[in-house]
Amino acid sequence: MLCEKCKKNEAKIHLIKLINRERTETWLCETCAKEISEISLISSLAPIEGASFQNILNGYFQVLNNNKKEKIEIICKNCGLTYSQFTSSGQLGCGSCYDSFSEFLRPMIKRIHGDLEHIGKIPNKSGNEFIEIKRIKKLKEELQKCISVEEYENAAIIRDEIKILENCKEVRSKNEELDR
Structure with a gap:
């Protein structure tokens, strides 16, 4: 890719500006990048060029x-x-x-x-099991909160839901073992 300023040298620096949510991208060669006053860090980046x-x-x-x-x-x-x-x-x-x-x-x-818990894409192969485990964990946390504020009716409903999910999980794992 050629430098967008001089159109002669190979562009090695990808400059991305983000101002008021407006993004502009520019590809520059080292010579043109040094000429731009906005890029004062180029010379200070040279020592870490080989850093992996x-x-x-x-x-x-x-x-x-x-x-x-x-x-x-x-x-x-x-x-x-x-x-x-x-x-x-x-x-x-x-x-x-x-x-x-x-x-x-x-x-x-x-x-x-920023956090220890992954929030994002879930793998296709083990996704259902992962979602189920996460749901049970979240329900158990809700159960503890209900017990601590003495909402025993809600706690009983959540407890029953946890039991149903755990029983379904056990049945599925037993069926998988039998299929093998």
């Missing part, structure tokens, strides 16, 4: 580890990955690593994403 996501994560984990007084090595029971291996590579070995390293991952995930 893993290197950035590695630095983040080192800061976290330096703040900890005790250094205890945690190992995932499923894949055997150690926490120090994770911090050096930035990659988890398996799904169980989230549970094994949850003490360290939860605060980081909350800072990065």
Whole structure:
């Protein structure tokens, strides 16, 4: 893609401006980008050109580890990955690593994403089961709220709904086992 300003050099910088919800995009070469006064950070970005996501994560984990007084090595029971291996590579070995390293991952995930609970798309294959589990969890939270404010009639209705959903879930899992 050619630079939109000089129309000679290859465009390497994608400039996106968002002003009053109005988005404009411009592709520029390095020379033209340096000429624009609005882009004063271009020269300061040069040193991080070769930085990868893993290197950035590695630095983040080192800061976290330096703040900890005790250094205890945690190992995932499923894949055997150690926490120090994770911090050096930035990659988890398996799904169980989230549970094994949850003490360290939860605060980081909350800072990065703003919350620990995923709100978004649900996978097609296991989506129904996931929705059902989430619904039961939400109903149990509502049940606790009703009990705490002494709304026992609503609590009984919610309790019965939870029982129905859990029974349906058990029947489905038994049927799946028989089908195998």
